[in-house]
Amino acid sequence: MTGMLRLLFSVICFAATISANADSSSRDAEQIVRDALDHWRGISSHSEITMTIHRPKWERSMSMRSWTQGAKRSLVRVTEPRKDRGNGTLMDGNKMWTFSPKVNRVIKVPSSMMSQGWMGSDFSNKDVSHSDEIVEEFDHSILSETEVDGHTVYEIQSVPHEDAAVVWGKEVLEIRDDNVMIEQRFYDQDGALVKSLRTLEIAQMGGRTIAVVQRMEKVAEPDEWTEIKVESVEFDVELSDNVFTLSNLRNPRD
């Protein structure tokens, strides 16, 4: 399932460079999804992002710095606004910890909180922490291939396995042939659209073409959405192992 982490990765990492020798038409659906994920797996990144949470009566933005390494590990720390500065989330595989300087405690996010919103956004903790399950726990099939702005866009239907820890009836992914995720839609088990993650802006950044602005929206609440904007990004940076540790979550050394 896509979530914050996947979102971050997709925003940061889905680069425009397709591997030159990949014959896209011959790839099957699972391979397209896997390629999209493999594309950012194993590389590291350091980025500055802004998350905007919009509600009918208010809207607020948070600036964050994020480090990622491979598919499993990531660290996100809030820099603005001032009152939230230092709030952080560390993810390692399916494990997730949060830290708030105000209470000066690292809290391991328990299963009971996995369905709650991450930092008050429309992404749940579960969305955020389950990074690569979309490849392993879904069956993929190509619904259509269309030409948009000189790119082939694959529309892929992903149906979760019977025992997958996924509530959706199905997900539909639109992935461009340069591995940029255009849209991800979540359907309930009656086939009704529940929420969607759309890419609003694609641009060159950090030497790659990436989705710069993505928005998560729920169908039931059209006035409520969460938008993630990449302000700057560096790819393939050197990160020491202690970036992704609980002590670094608690005591930033960057």
Added chain:
Amino acid sequence: MRLLGIITLLAWRNLWRNYRRTIIMLAAISIGVWAMIFMTALMRGMVNDMVKDGIEALPGYVQIHHPNFRDDPSVSNLLPQTDAEISAQFSSAKIDAWASRVRVPAVISSEYESRGITLFGVDPLQEQAIDAIGSLVTEGRALQGVSDTGVVIGHKLAEKLDTELGKRIVVMSQDPDNEIADRGYRIVGLFEAGLAAYEETMVFAGKSTVQDMLGIGDRVSEVAVLGTDYRDVDPLLNEIKAITGGGVEVLPWQDLNAYLGSMLGVMDGFVLVWMIVVFLALSFGLVNTLVMAVFERVREIGLMLALGMRPSHILGQIIVESIMLLIIGLVLGNTLAYVSVVPLKGGIDISLVAEGMEMFGAASTLYPALEFRDAVTANVVVLFLGLLASLSPAWRASRYEPIEAITKV
């Protein structure tokens, strides 16, 4: 003997001398007795329901847990024995009606909602033997075997989750290392329980499936054993303590659900207090009637004393009079109570106030329970306290000075 006959005859005639007063008094006594017995039957019925529902939900009269399980009912407090060892212990002791289950707090999620629940990993065959709620499926099917990959949830929970039979839900919990353990399940059955709280919080799945999800091998959280009478569980308790050995906590349902356990004790006390309160109201009428009866007959009593009747016989006569009054009243009251409880045996529908009743764990149909010992208590209370109340006027009557009494205007 002849004397007793005369006293009785006099008492009987005196009773009907002022029949209006006697009838009013009889009405008061019989309505009082009726109120005691009828109300007690209703309250008993309510408590019985609560206890029955509570035991059904637990279920099992005696349960075995890890000593820390009740403080922290989590996956880290599993029983030290494996399921196979437990099974061996019970079969060697020839106890059949038992079920072992995995019981962990969990979160259930649909596309739209998620809620906190208690996940039970059960063996459907064992659960049927002890009539657990999860085997009372009203829609869909019950679980089939320990490795069933479906779940049975309550109707109310399905409503709250905005999901339905045949759809998939995700259950999340924690494994012994505090890692997230989650899995998708398909809803194969819906159950209905008397209480919404059970429907909303109990989710049943196959035992092996849950054990796999949690990564706990062949371990379980609790064993529930059904006995024959929930009021008398001590023999069963001792037997189970003997076969399980140390390292585990074996508790009867009264301790597992202290609220229900103390309910029964409180009820017994409450019944007695209720009867005495009703009687106190009644006793004013009774004493008044007897005092009046004595007052009216001062001259007559004086004459009897003057003719040589002993004061003790006067005393006896008044007391016999009040006993007759009480007994006739009791007979009427008991009949009235019996006649009014019997047509209600099928239950009284109180769904109008069901939500309020649920707050303290009672269901929406009330089955009055007329218990013999309650009726006996009511009768004994009325007879004993009635006699006590009539002693004072009788004593006064027997202490009259004959001359004074005869000349009293």
